[in-house]
Amino acid sequence: MSEVMLLFPADALRPRRPDDHFAAEAEAARGAGIPVAVVDHDLLVSGQDPARAVAAVRTSGIAVYRGWMLPADRYADLADALAARNVRLWTTPEQYRRAHELPGWYEALRSVTPESVWTTGAGRAAFDAARRALGGGPAVLRDWTKSAKHHWHEAAFIPDLADGDAAWRVAARLLELREDDFTGGFVLRRFERFTGAEVRTWWIDGGCALVGPHPDTPDVALADQLDPGFLAPLIAPLDLPFATVDLARHADGRWRVVELGDGQVSDRPVAVDPSALVTALARAFGRAS
Structure with a gap:
């Protein structure tokens, strides 16, 4: 089996380390035996030198990016730069765009979103x-x-x-x-009138792996009120390896999709244990910790 690694944005002041915002996930990955590497997010966003942005990635294999949002074109640059180093992103540029931009996912979720x-x-x-x-x-x-x-x-x-x-x-x-x-x-x-806070669900290989609060309301516990299974038949055809779906309860009681996003660039609220997310990803690769 190919080596699996997690890629994180480098800390601007300590470029050999992951950015502090993702340090807990990087530590959890290392604890699960998953290699960690860093990329230069600023260089990627600028589009000026993608090859130099991934110079610190020295292990070949399959990679999952966990970092700040990237425009779809810049994500494609990342994929190309990594491919030159014999690294394949688990989420292809086409899949990333499909999740990252609303026109890519709207038709599949039309029945459950405004x-x-x-x-x-x-x-x-x-x-x-x-x-x-x-x-x-x-x-x-x-x-x-x-x-x-x-x-x-x-x-x-x-x-x-x-x-x-x-x-x-x-x-x-x-x-x-x-x-x-x-x-x-x-x-x-x-416009639809929602009540209460949003819930963020994490989907890996078409199945819901985690349910937790939205990053905007990390202390609001609504996860136990939601059974996300009704979304599975709608999400599966999108063929997204790693995605998030944010939901809110409509005033009439229905759960409605507010947003679908690529899981690689979706923020993890502090209430979600980083090891739970890393373990869910590891299981997708047959690397249960």
Whole structure:
């Protein structure tokens, strides 16, 4: 069997060590007998020198990245740079994009997530066409990968899609806040009223491996209220080795998907034991610790 390793972003001040944010997972991996290596995240994001970004990876085999978010194109650069060192990312660039960008996963989860439309690009005309396609009423705005939910009233929530100028002001503010990180185009999602905090579920090889709180509310215990099994038939066709699905309870009691993401770049809340995540990954490779 090929060697399996975990890759983490290097600490900016101590480049031979994983970034402190991921240090607990790196320690858990070493404890499980899984090799650990670091990559230079800043170099990867810049796109300037992917080969130098992975220079510290000296073991060949299969790799799982656990780190900060990467644009899909930069993830493809990472895959190419690692391939030159005889390392294959477990999640292919195609699979990463499918999980990382909403248009890649929306159709599979349409029945369990708010109705959505999107644009390609950030033009007003395309935005207005999408706005009209979704219809009137409130909506939530984001780009293909992320919202500005911490700026809810100015850059995320649109009270009424029928008011084109007011809706565009929200879109313009989102563009301003996301700057160079704006990805793909606008996504308009029909507003649904949720109650309580979100739950983050972790999926490995099509099965739910962990259920825990969302990183925004790490102290809220809702995991025992959710049976994620209803999602399995919807997630399996996406063919994602490692993903997360965030859910929230609708006011009518249903669990609804708020977001699907690639598990490699999904934050682990402190309430989730790092060894539990590492062990779940190890089991997927037949390396149960």
